[in-house]
Amino acid sequence: MTFEPATRPGTGPLRHDALFYRTDDDYVTGVRSFVRAGLVAGEPVLIAVPGLRLDLLRTALGGGTELRFVDMAREGRNPGWIIPGVLHAFVEEHAPARVRVVGEPVWPGRSAQAYPRCVQHEALINIALAGRPVSLLCPYDAVRLDVEVIADAASTHPFLIRDGDRQPSAGYGHPENVVDSFNQPFPTPPPSASTLFFESSGLSGMRAMVAALAHQAGLDREQVDDLRVAANEIATNAVVHSGRPAVARVWLDDDGLVCEITGSSVLTDRLAGRLPPSPVSDSGRGLLLVNYLCDLVQVHTDNTSTTVRLHMHRRAEPATGTAPTLGS
Incomplete structure (x- = not known):
């Protein structure tokens, strides 16, 4: 399987950006701007974020029928289910219209076991949804997440947003290479197995x-x-x-x-x-x-x-x- 985009990733129908936030205000401001642009354009909007972040955005954005909220900690507990069960399902439901999604698959407290599959998930979005009319914003806590996590986010998102400034990611890598780099042997099962x-x-x-x-x-x-x-x-x-x-x-x-x-x-x-x-x-x-x-x-x-x-x-x-x- 080879990924050879006709245009730079992030400039075609699929827009896949990482939002690096440092405070709750940064988080709300970045997400609200993204969501409002979608609502103005008449695009269906899905917000899939975990736990308290879901409550924070519900309060900040309101609970209108034009917004759909999903608890990522539940629906995306298995990173392998996020593309088919959350993203692809929403895209297909509204096809051929353009849709807008806030998706936060990595958050402080996400298990170390799940993390490699999260990075692979982010990379595979660029293949699975290539050519689909989707704007996807993925928030990352730039304070509480390790620097390696932020670097991985830069490798899986063609564009990065910091302080409202959207720029191409210098660290973006081919999705297949990122996926393969996390294809590592597992720790040995315990003797009690x-x-x-x-x-x-x-x-x-x-x-x-x-x-x-x-x-x-x-x-x-x-x-x-x-x-x-x-x-x-x-x-x-x-x-x-x-x-x-x-x-x-x-x-x-x-x-x-x-x-x-x-x-x-x-x-x-x-x-x-x-x-x-x-x-x-x-x-x-x-x-x-x-x-x-x-x-x-x-x-x-x-x-x-x-x-x-x-x-x-x-x-x-x-x-x-x-x-x-x-x-x-």
Whole structure:
């Protein structure tokens, strides 16, 4: 997959800017200016930011029906779901009209485990939405986030905004190169991990192991079912595509449960699971569904294998939401 834009990224239909803010006033001023420009132009506006930032913007912008607010900490808890479930869904809903989105996928307190997938997400926007009529503003806390995070934001956004001044990013890199630079091997699973080598005939045993340990981890019934489905999707792909045995490792962590599956097939499509497949396609729905079901999905691939880690976190209250439409 090669990204060769006809024009400089950020000057075509897709506008993907990073807003570096230092105070709440900076944050509100930058977002409000962006949103108001969209409203004046008659563009639908989506605001997808986490937690207290959502409350801050609701107060500053008002709650008119022309604005849609989404809690990124919930809907974007798995960075792999942001493009298909938040951005692409909004673009398709209003196509062919131009839309405007405030999206904050990285914030102070975002887990270190999720961060590499966040950077890959930001880079992949430049491929997944290339040529689409979208103006996307991504706020970054320039005070509380590490300097490395700010540098990564500069590498994934063609234009940067500081103090109201929009300038091309000197650090912008080709999206594929950024994605590949974060394709790093995972830390070794703990010695306590339960391990199962399996072939296609052993999928039921793998599902049983995952379900039993999910119960032990304190996940609720819906989460147990979701993780079992997600693990089965990844495990099936691992043994069917390669025709060789695969290995599942499952362990409890502080948040809940981690299920890791390694197979001999090699995942080459950087956008796999990030965009809905064509309605006439017979494939491409599995990883999309997995991204929807899990709290975090990590992927590492090399020349001989692919490893997928599925994270499911304990929750204090039942989750709500609408299941994705995987065929559109």
